[in-house]
Amino acid sequence: MSSRERAIKVQVPGDADAMQLVEVEVGDPGPGEVRIRHQACGINYIDVYHRSGAYPLPAPFGIGGEGAGLIEAVGEGVTHLAAGDRAAYASQPPGSYCTARVMPARNVVRLPDAIDFETGAAMMLKGLTAQYLLRRTLPQGGLQAGDFVLFHAAAGGVGLIACQWARALGLQLIGTAGSDEKCALAAELGAAFTINYRTENFVARVKEITGGRGVKVVYDSVGKDTWDGSLDCLQPFGLMASFGAASGPPAPVAVGTLAAKGSIYLTRPTLFTHIATHENTQAMADELFEVVGSGQVKIRIDQRYPLADAARAHRDLEARKTTGSSVLLP
Numbered sequence: 001m002s003s004r005e006r007a008i009k010v011q012v013p014g015d016a017d018a019m020q021l022v023e024v025e026v027g028d029p030g031p032g033e034v035r036i037r038h039q040a041c042g043i044n045y046i047d048v049y050h051r052s053g054a055y056p057l058p059a060p061f062g063i064g065g066e067g068a069g070l071i072e073a074v075g076e077g078v079t080h081l082a083a084g085d086r087a088a089y090a091s092q093p094p095g096s097y098c099t100a101r102v103m104p105a106r107n108v109v110r111l112p113d114a115i116d117f118e119t120g121a122a123m124m125l126k127g128l129t130a131q132y133l134l135r136r137t138l139p140q141g142g143l144q145a146g147d148f149v150l151f152h153a154a155a156g157g158v159g160l161i162a163c164q165w166a167r168a169l170g171l172q173l174i175g176t177a178g179s180d181e182k183c184a185l186a187a188e189l190g191a192a193f194t195i196n197y198r199t200e201n202f203v204a205r206v207k208e209i210t211g212g213r214g215v216k217v218v219y220d221s222v223g224k225d226t227w228d229g230s231l232d233c234l235q236p237f238g239l240m241a242s243f244g245a246a247s248g249p250p251a252p253v254a255v256g257t258l259a260a261k262g263s264i265y266l267t268r269p270t271l272f273t274h275i276a277t278h279e280n281t282q283a284m285a286d287e288l289f290e291v292v293g294s295g296q297v298k299i300r301i302d303q304r305y306p307l308a309d310a311a312r313a314h315r316d317l318e319a320r321k322t323t324g325s326s327v328l329l330p
């Protein structure tokens with residue numbers, strides 16, 4: 001089976017207009033692959049890093065690492081999926097901004113019937129990230145109910161899932177966001193405290209909230225603009241989890257800084273290490289499906305765009321106009 005499909009491609013990395021909608025030929029899946037027809041495609045900040053060249057890819061390249069749809073065919077050796085299955089994924093290589101694609105099966109999982117396609121496309125990359133951060137990226141001794149953590153960009157896609165999941169775990173998540181409206185949203189969805197880091201000194205507020213102690217973990221995806229302050233929010237032996245750089249990469253860190261800040265730990269995790277195997281992907285997805293299925297975590301889709309409007313979607317994301325998840329509809 002082979003068909004003409006529509007896909008967003010980048011010839012030369014650059015601003016949002018570097019993305020063009022083109023026609024592509026999509027054929028049969030090879031060994032270990034599936035062919036999936038998207039019902040919705042997720043948008044993530046990593047797509048901006050790919051498109052802009054901040055994370056270089058050999059051109060021309062596709063964009064997008066998240067989607068949901070129907071399996072049309074499976075290649076040799078694929079046993080966990082079959083044609084006709086409803087499925088969703090967070091996966092490399094980029095290329096989910098399209099009507100249909102052939103891709104590795106490893107990170108594609110069956111989508112529970114109770115979860116619609118748009119929700120599936122909006123939650124896999126962001127939800128599996130929240131899963132590995134809150135459940136696997138932990139300080140010495142782990143996190144217990146009542147512990148304070150600081151989560152930047154709390155009203156964003158990953159952020160709003162983390163707010164709800166942290167509440168379900170009994171954690172006191174202090175969420176930062178770039179406007180009072182975004183702070184109100186994060187609080188509504190589970191942040192115990194919020195800080196507008198455009199108008200308030202977040203280090204001083206974290207100290208005040210925690211009675212001078214600081215937090216056990218900082219989950220920092222903002223990077224350059226929050227880096228120094230984040231280190232100052234940690235309590236001794238705390239963990240700095242740097243998982244993104246929406247404002248640009250943080251400056252290199254002198255190892256001695258970790259001593260000066262109180263024997264702190266530093267990690268720079270990526271989802272793709274965690275989902276390197278199908279077994280890990282499925283185990284993490286099962287936990288995500290559980291919290292979404294039980295209603296503890298609701299996936300907010302605050303922006304929907306036609307596939308052809310991918311450039312507008314990226315402009316909105318980069319201008320910090322979005323909250324929660326965004327999806328493209330093919």
Ligand SMILES: NC(=O)c1ccc[n+]([C@@H]2O[C@H](COP(=O)([O-])OP(=O)(O)OC[C@H]3O[C@@H](n4cnc5c(N)ncnc54)[C@H](OP(=O)(O)O)[C@@H]3O)[C@@H](O)[C@H]2O)c1
Nearest residue numbers: 044045156157158177178221243244245246247270271320
């Ligand atoms: N390492 C991993 O495994 C992994 C996986 C998924 C996502 N991530 C990272 O997690 C972060 C969140 O991803 P997402 O897709 O859910 O995006 P998002 O949070 O919905 O959007 C990014 C947010 O970052 C904040 N931000 C602060 N400074 C910014 C700036 N200078 N330019 C643009 N945005 C800025 C904005 O919120 P405010 O206006 O509230 O500040 C913006 O809404 C991203 O940095 C992403 O790369 C990492």
